[in-house]
Amino acid sequence: MGSFVVAIDGPAASGKGTLARRLAKRFGLAHLDTGKLYRATAFLVLQAGGDPGDSTAATVAAGRVEPALLADPRLLGEAVANASSLVAAVPAVRAALLAFQRDFADRPPGGARGAVLDGRDIGTAVFPDAAVKLFVTASREARAKRRFRELRQRGAAAIYGDVLQDMKERDARDSSRRVAPLAAAPDAITLDTTGLDADQAFELASDLIARALADRQPSSDKRG
Ligand code: CDP
Numbered sequence: 001m002g003s004f005v006v007a008i009d010g011p012a013a014s015g016k017g018t019l020a021r022r023l024a025k026r027f028g029l030a031h032l033d034t035g036k037l038y039r040a041t042a043f044l045v046l047q048a049g050g051d052p053g054d055s056t057a058a059t060v061a062a063g064r065v066e067p068a069l070l071a072d073p074r075l076l077g078e079a080v081a082n083a084s085s086l087v088a089a090v091p092a093v094r095a096a097l098l099a100f101q102r103d104f105a106d107r108p109p110g111g112a113r114g115a116v117l118d119g120r121d122i123g124t125a126v127f128p129d130a131a132v133k134l135f136v137t138a139s140r141e142a143r144a145k146r147r148f149r150e151l152r153q154r155g156a157a158a159i160y161g162d163v164l165q166d167m168k169e170r171d172a173r174d175s176s177r178r179v180a181p182l183a184a185a186p187d188a189i190t191l192d193t194t195g196l197d198a199d200q201a202f203e204l205a206s207d208l209i210a211r212a213l214a215d216r217q218p219s220s221d222k223r224g
Pocket residue numbers: 011012013014034035036038039081084085086088118119120121122170174
């Protein structure tokens with residue numbers, strides 16, 4: 001039986017990352033925040049003094065992304081976030097990062113039985129056959145408020161109006177690009193977290209995963 005994959009997609013600051021992390025922990029699955037791959041690519045371009053809109057520089061950087069870089073706190077800033085959606089529109093960047101994502105889920109670290117991946121195109125392009133697909137969303141204002149709070153909590157100087165404007169531009173770019181745009185897969189279940197707190201979203205998603213895991217058991221196991 002193949003690895004059990006949970007695909008969680010959604011726009012910026014929709015709450016998909018927190019949800020993915022908690023679900024992975026509850027079900028003993030590995031977790032990959034795929035946005036970090038694009039952020040790391042953008043970071044390497046910026047660090048080399050390059051232009052994130054230059055597809056050659058972005059493609060070279062994507063080939064240099066190492067797992068250790070994904071935990072670097074320098075990936076969390078808004079400048080890197082904005083640049084990440086520029087490099088993410090380059091087809092060769094996406095192709096270079098695809099293998100990393102598929103390897104992660106096929107051979108999850110720590111011998112886990114599967115993986116939770118969160119991003120923009122996991123259910124549509126990276127794992128169209130994922131066992132569970134969620135599309136997590138919230139109003140743009142709710143998301144901008146969350147991101148603003150996160151930035152302030154980390155001690156970053158953030159202005160709410162700028163965060164809202166950046167998010168608007170990034171969502172538009174992510175949704176309109178030609179390759180793997182941000183979209184809900186036709187068979188994804190949408191969770192709108194505007195009026196839902198993190199625990200409610202977690203419980204709803206947990207039920208879906210528990211059901212999918214039970215369906216995977218060979219029928220002899222189920223009879224017990
Ligand atoms: O944390 P936040 O939701 O703001 O963004 P992220 O998940 O870290 O993703 C940063 C950027 O990477 C996005 O704006 C997308 O342009 C890109 N991305 C992508 O194209 N495909 C993915 N699977 C994940 C992220």
